[in-house]
Amino acid sequence: MSGHNESILREPLITGDNITYAKITDDILGPVENKPNKAWWIGFIFASLGALLWVVAVSYTFWNGIGAWGLNKTVGWAWDITGFVWWVGIGHAGTLISAVLLLFRQNWRNSINRSAEAMTIFAVICAATYVVSHMGRPWLAYWVLPLPNQFGSLWVNFNSPLVWDMFAISTYFSVSLLFWYTGLLPDIATIRDRAVGTRRKIYSIFSFGWSGSVKTWQRFEAVSLILAGISTPLVLSVHTIVSMDFATSVIPGWHTTIFPPYFVAGAIFSGFAMVLTLLLVARKVLGLENYITMFHIESMNKIIILTGSIVGVAYLTEFFIAWYSGSEYEQYAFINRSTGPYWWAYWMMMTCNVISPQLLWFKKIRLSIRATWILSIVVNIGMWFERFVIIVTSLHRDYIPSSWAMFSPTWVDVSVFVGSIGLFFTLFLLFLRVLPSIAIAEVKLLLKSASEQAKMKQIKEGHENKEYVTEYVESLEKFDSVKQEEYAKI
């Protein structure tokens, strides 16, 4: 049965012994096929209360007007667009993992892509709610779409970055949804095959008649690759366009050419942090340690150091360019960011996004689940502050000093944001209950080649270079899901 063996030097992507295809299916479908446990219920109650808060706060805003928020004549966007950009950024990791890593044949993505993509969908939903709710007259939100109309055939303004944004977000959402759903088809079919009664009927509809034939699989693979190809530019384009909401303006602190790459890096940074925040918990609660291993966690931590450092360089570059430009408004904007009335927000951003992720250079921290989890949250706090700093501290003191003003949020601002987190977790927790949180079919692909037991078999066959084997065994020390004593015998 051994088609080809993967190099022993590669760390295993699935750990544990006696892993069979059936066990993989059982393990992953556990939460879908059984009644939820207490941890899920606790999480769900909190999350749905948050979602309820969101409904209340957004309804309050719709009923009374945007005046319910703390905005003013000078600061026209604050928590709303901060929240919007934050959620769009978080959504980024999903596409990166599912599309870019697929094209680069990074097989380790197979265990995390499903959740990451689900996270993307939900994050973009949260972002989209801001797009509508921040409008003064949200009932007319459809006017930003270039629809045929009877207003004298009034078109939209294709010069406006907000129109680009609308295209970018909606394209991103639909492609992500399509990609995610296509990937889900074989897994939904698996659930269907194991289910009875109504469940079977429902899953049968949603599996689109998946038959599991060779032809189906072949087409599935082809579609996945095509969608990955389509999605890859989106990874760059979406946040590039979001950044143009600011970069094409004339406001000092916004009007910056560095924004597109800086925003994309920041988005991947925050997206991976959010994946970690979610999966570190899900892995434990759902008992998926064998599929989401320390190798995955460490890999994601490495991406976080990389993107965090890119973001850090971007921050410093902005300062350098502000000085180098000789523009007094630009210079003031940056001095004001770091020393003005909102200095605390700036230093919060610097600490959370640039300084604290550097701790991940230490292997011990990188491999500590607790430290990683805390850092992942710190990163997302930092990324929220980054958007707050860009939006509020640029606006609150721009060109004409007479109009300088401070922004302070109202309870509605806070509730809409906290509520959107509740909404996100509600959707995610429901997802865990109805769909497999790990791509079953894709993980199964790895079992024969990249799993710990396959490697063990290779070692036992004894054809491997001793040095390599030692190195491999040493690399296993970081895994919390590997029985180390097995290897002591070798």
Place this chain on the structure above:
Amino acid sequence: MESNKKYWKGLEEYNNTPDFVKNNKNEFAEPIPIEDVLNEAGLSTVTPRRDFLKALGFGLGAVTLAACQSTPLKKSIPYLVKPEEVTPGIPNYYTSSFNGQSILVKTREGRPIKIEPNPNAGVFNCGTDARAQASVLDLYDVSKLKSPVLKSKEATWSEVDTFVKSELAKAQVSGKKIRLVSSTVNSPSTNAVIAEFIAKYPAAKLVQYDAVSYTGIIQANQNSFGKAVLPKYNFDKADLIVSFSADFLGTWISGEEFTAQYTANRNYKSLENKKMSRHIQIESGMSLTGTNADTRVPVKLSEQGPALIALYNAITGQALPGGTLPNNATADKVIKLVAKELLQAKGKSIVVCGSNDVSTQILVNAINAAIGSYGTTIDLDNPCYLYAGNDAEFNGLVAEMSRGEVGAVLFLNSNPAYDYIDSKKFTDALNKVPAKISFADRSDETASICDAIAIDHNYLESWGDANAYEGYYSIVQPTINPVFNSRQAEESLLVWADAPVKDYYQFVRNNWETKMLPALGLKWNDVLEKGAVTVAAKTAVAYSFSLSLAAVATSIVNSSKGLAKDVELQVYENIPMRDGKNANNAFLQELPDPVSKVTWDNYVAIAPKYAEKLKIKEFDVVTVKGNNGYSIDLPVLIQPGQAQGTASIALGYGRTKVGKAGNDVGKNAFPFVSFVNGTMQYATSVTITPTGATYELAQTQTHHSFEGRNVIREASFKEYLKNPAAGTGKSEEGHKNYDLWDKYEQPGNSWVMAIDLNACTGCGSCIVACNVENNIPVVGRDEVRRRREMHWIRIDRYYSYETPTGDVTREKEIAKLEDLDNVSVVHQPMLCQHCDHAPCETVCPVLATVHSSDGLNHMAYNRCVGTRYCANNCPYKVRRFNWFNYWNDSRFDNYLNNEFTQLVLNPDVTTRSRGVMEKCSMCIQRIQAGKLKAKIEKRPLKDGDIKMACQEACSANAIIFGDANDPNSEVSKALRSERIYYVLEEINVKPGIGYMTKIRNTDTTVQA
């Protein structure tokens, strides 16, 4: 013709067959199977598809028809017989006058909606002040009484008349006094009415009482020159103006008129002739006039008298005692230099003083006589009749009332229960008067304790006239029928006096036709059309001063000594509220104070360094306790330029019975006024103790320095003379701009503006004019605190500090300065710049804001979805967002949330719903109206046909609007001035409004 033809339904009928005869007896020829249908079997039959469809079709059709009701109807009353002069959609203008100034009232469909200056207004050929602009709102004030009141109950006019007449007769018979208390009466007709009234009731007398009094000047002139008058001041004839605390550009006597005079020597036209007056202001609190001064020296209130004595000594070489300023070396030095400058400009200079102290004003008269002001800059022969109140007389009346000598008192346009120095003393005295009658339009502080309120018309419903200056008469004519059951006060007096002519219109007309028109050679209708007539002015004569000043100096020194303890407090009128009579006017409450930018409150103004010394921070609430024991808690405002050791509190706040908008706004400062040496004194000493509480004042501007940015460009007059473009940055090497956008032709008109920073005094009447013209909502104190005021035009006011090493304009550097007394101030009107490369236009996703071919930046409210990106991207921050439905939301009920007050809205401008952005439209409705008028008259548009609301209201002519495509238009000429610069031109948004540099006449021949 009847037809006998018969038609058959069929052969059966023709033949009259037995079957037919039988069947024809029944209603239906064939039996109808009703029983079959209604029995059980019939009901349980399956409905055939066709029947179902029929029923469905019928049902749908019926429901559709039922739903076809037209949209809810709005009530409107069309003209049955259209008045000849009213054309719907076309405004009518009527002449009238406001506080003696001739104005035009714009009416639409019979509703007065806007006040404009009258171009034939003679001496008042200037703009209108904020009060005049806001006064239309008072007409539609729902807080007014709707019918006369007798003993706190609504009554009919005949009941009131019976009551008042019997009371007046009683008072007359019992030998008690009858007193008519009024603010200054300068109307010839009203005076004639009062004469008739006094003829009927000989016990009656008029007592003129002004809340803020000028008795000091009037009596000083009586003393010095034997003329008990307010002189006519001619600031336009002065090359050098020295003002001691007189806020002559704002609240002092006739601010708008003086502004026009003052700026005539300082605006761009004057500067082009290389001429600019010099203005030195010596004062304690920072007044609007002080902010415009070339040199401003803060002195304590107690130092003002000695400073005047010192000035007198330095000018005349005499040695009056007390002319030393031991604690203020700067002022001491400046006074000596000022004396030299005044002597140099002899005959072309003026010294004015805001004090109401007779001795101080006598000394000022002596100084003016010494520098030859009389006959040139001060005219005693054509005096001003705007203020004639006599403080001692009213004080005497209070004493008479408390002694029970007064049988009846009538209050016309006066409210002493609020604005008298001792309200309790006054009300106690008033309660001893058997008959108390008020003419107030609402149950105000005084009227509410009166027996009868004979509600007066609003001035827009009234007939009348005014005589503001010797030889200057203006007419008041109604522009709307009385809205409520009110009656003009004069008519009430005529009725009570049983005068032969009771109709006041007839009375005014008779008065004019018999007394004035024959001499003028005019007809009544000419007067109505012109609005004002000016009789040839008398020649102003020079007056010499020959009295001894020893007693005067002693009195001044003693008053100063009395003041010099604790904290010296100045109570003053501020521009929006003045004496508090219009406190219920929401437009005025929300008009920011031109200096502090505070709305909806008064406060204690304290200098920054002095506050540090007292360990008080901004917005700390302090208890201010006066000599007489009166104390109020007010928040502190840090006011740069305020003299050390002094504090200022504005009058006109703390009304309790004025209406919804004005009640309990701020605190009443009138009780700090004291009656000393026969006049009201507005300076006193108080103690200030922090309460520990804080209270945030609602300011429209919270950052006060311009951070060295070139949004403000200024130069000294000396630099200007060398290079007219000084300070504009133009002499620097040109910068090549590249455009992303295509250039669009503007073939017809290209509407632009020029704003002269040297003319603008910052008074803010443009703001109110714009509010009224464009239906801009008032949002209230809380929303202003949230920085959400809706004003389309604002006046940015920046402080900078003069130091030996140059001007300091940056916040961080200012914080390090030791001496913050040398403040210079600049006012910059800021409104939508109608940029040709408007940053707002490119970012709007729905094209709600677009450019017109005549250079305007349009805002299509109906298209706006409210993303607010345009406001974020506006470098000038002039866009305003409707955070709520301000004009129709009960939470913002400052004035407009009722159908009656909504009549004030300009029908040419839509009200904006929530969620919509708005901003200056360049009064597009006026542009359209002007174009239309020219088109109807088949002529091209002329320069000056179209004027902006802000421009018309501006006394300083600081705003010039017109067509840039017309090279001969005033604006084109102004924009060719070397002083022109464009705010933020470096970001290449191509703004349409050019600003002219601020020029300060600081470098004089005499070095300070």
